Amino acid sequence: MTAPDTDAAPATVQSDSSDTGRRALGSGFMVVCQVVLGAVLLLIWQGASGRLVDNFFISNPVEVGTRLFGWIADGSLFLHIWATVYATVMGFIVGSIGGVVLGIWLGVSPFTSRLLNPYLSALNALPKVALAPLFVLWFGLGIESKIALAAVLVLFLVFLNTYAGVREVDQDLIDGARLMKATRTQVITKVIIPSAMSWMFAGLRISVPYALIGAVLGEMIAANRGLGYLVQFSGSQFDSAGVFAVLFVIALLAVALNFLVDIVQHRMQQWRVVGR
């Protein structure tokens, strides 16, 4: 592949391949640097542990790896990951549907939105985590209370964005549709919702990490499975290696979720362009 003159390839192809080659080399070099940095940090951690800082506080990479491997080997880690992912996804779905519906409804009814304004502001200002004990009372110790907490966090973000998007809709477009005999339902489905679409997507995008936060927090407060439960349990056992191991897994999960959102957003790019 590297020999440029084996075939009578057109010059453009040659320069193309050398271009991509250089770019690949560039990003490959960066990846190497990043891996080296990670390895150095792990070495420093390993070296400092027990010498500079008590092992009890910061554990060390070998112990963390051993703990992680043990959980993977007995399969318990996947049970916890699944519980957290399930609560996150369900919370996200329930919260987004609620937020979108509420946002559109209040966006198109000025009377109701003014009526509810002080109450919604108060609810929004409330730290949603404080609702967790209530959800445990209502939905029990199972997965439902975690879904509820994640959903509430998502709901307000999506609601505020959808509402803003609906209020931003150009009144002239609405008037234009009404002059062409559009019914109220048609105005909502054919003008308001498409027009607010980019705002809704923005709300959905920023609320994904909050769904994870809600699920993990819910598990920390009262649960018998999930990554939040595991980090809480490890902490209460003074097992710092276990805590670090779970944090590592949660970070991986968050990165995976963001990656997923980027893919979906890329697919939706068309909507964002035309929804200006």
Add this chain to the structure above:
Amino acid sequence: MIDLQHVSKTFRKQDEMVDAVRDINLTIAQKEIVAVIGPSGCGKSTLLNMIAGLYAPSNGAVIYKGARVSDVNTAVGYMTQKDNLLPWRNVRDNVAFPLELAGVGKAERANRADQVINHVGLDGFAHRYPHELSGGMRKRACLARMLLYGAETALLDEPFAALDAQLKLVMHDLLLKLAAETGQTVVLVTHDLMEAVTLADRVLVCTRRPAMLALEQRIELKRPRDVLNVRFTNEFKEYYDTLWERLRVEYQEERL
């Protein structure tokens, strides 16, 4: 056909009351093309909004075909300087929008939309989105949509103000052609006196805010008009001078 009886409109701006339109009496006949001209921001657009039923008059009544306008007037087509095409729809779907609202099937919609798209000279652009079109093409798309909707009255609010002089002439020609074909009544609001005299059967001069009728001038230029050459005739110049004489007063007062 359109009857304005002692129509006034007052807006509340913070604690101040602003008179936009004061005591206008006006009768517009079917198939007539009426141009309303006056200084910018004098309340001409408010007049159109009241005919469209988007604003209710504070005083007086708007009568459309014998019935008082109390809700949106769906017999009119409205076109503004800011062409209100839906940005997420391509030209064909924008033009076919009124048919879609009326529940016409997809195939028939596309078929009839393509016909009017060709008619206004947009053939080949049915799949383009509004932001991919030039200003003139967007105007054509608006005219096509109005044509397909079959509005019996066209309310035009400075529709061509953003276009360059040559493109304006082309659009004037298209507008006159379509109006003659469909027998549409046209109410045109503009601040371009040349445009008003070229297009209209009757030109109304408005005063500065609050808008009142200052002068009414019939334009007896024969139809069909050649929009390019009609402006070089003596008759045109006389109408132009008469109207400008009155209009200038409004602009002079404004400068003070």
